[in-house]
Amino acid sequence: MRNGTILAIDDDEDILQLVSGALKSHGFEVITAKTGQEGLSLASTQNPDLIILDIELPDNDGIQVCQEIRRSNLAPIIFLTVRNAETDVVLGLGVGADNYMTKPFSIPELVARVEATLRREKIYAERKKSHKVIEIGELTIDLSAHEAHKSGQSIDLTPTEFQLLKTLAEHTGQALSRDQLLDTVWQLKADDVYTRTVDVHIGRLRKKIEDDPKRPRYIVTVPGLGYKMRS
Incomplete structure (x- = not known):
């Protein structure tokens, strides 16, 4: 049984494989994109439960991608990026991200944040009863x-x-x-x-x-x- 669908958007193939492998081992379905445009398309058509997004993408800035996603999709977004200045964190959260992690990052911590975020979503659904x-x-x-x-x-x-x-x-x-x-x-x-x-x-x-x-x-x-x- 799948725990949810995660969309990971990053132009680094090694990062995508690392994140995808870790999340799949915890029961998640993972779809990946290497460009902002591909990520926007998958966010629209695949309806992921959570999105992991890099800021530095080859075609679009991740900040712009986040803003575009937020126009039609309320799925939680976690930024995963090398940018670690406080101004970058504030900007990322300000445009609609729910969380922010910097590279290099801890795989166990990333998985824990994904699980905690989706656990909140499950609680919301159960409270509809x-x-x-x-x-x-x-x-x-x-x-x-x-x-x-x-x-x-x-x-x-x-x-x-x-x-x-x-x-x-x-x-x-x-x-x-x-x-x-x-x-x-x-x-x-x-x-x-x-x-x-x-x-x-x-x-x-x-x-x-x-x-x-x-x-x-x-x-x-x-x-x-x-x-x-x-x-």
């Missing part, structure tokens, strides 16, 4: 349908953004540290890069739910700690 809705101001968060609305209008959220919104909403009025959010949403331990991941996703989420992201009504910053959802 029950029905729970959280209402905060003009926001309506349907936990069973994995949907969010503002003033009746659907909000287009990635799985990670929804999990982040859900976590904050379930603890309305309670300050949550970045470490707590990393552990709950990403199943990661804190370090400087991962902590920045929280800030980037909060920024993206604010743009989608706030009237004025610079003066948030819902997700407010708790100085020196993290964030909280205001009731």
Whole structure:
């Protein structure tokens, strides 16, 4: 029984074979692409459960590929790249990626991140069997349908953004540290890069739910700690 379908996009054949072999040994089906254009085509036609994407591709920049995928596909995206500057991490997360790993990388860690991400997706699907809705101001968060609305209008959220919104909403009025959010949403331990991941996703989420992201009504910053959802 397959655990899910993974699309790996990288122009390095050795990397593709390494990633593909490791994931297949853990029960995943893996499809590969060596160019951005081929990756976009497979993302559209094969409907993968998760996408592993390099930034430096021969035809298209991986950042552009990620943006294009996000226009029609909400599958989680993990960047796997040699670019390790904080600005690159922030940019990658800012355009819609859910996670970011740098080369050289640990195969066990990559597999663990893939499994953790897809485990969250499975939990979302199972929760459709029950029905729970959280209402905060003009926001309506349907936990069973994995949907969010503002003033009746659907909000287009990635799985990670929804999990982040859900976590904050379930603890309305309670300050949550970045470490707590990393552990709950990403199943990661804190370090400087991962902590920045929280800030980037909060920024993206604010743009989608706030009237004025610079003066948030819902997700407010708790100085020196993290964030909280205001009731």
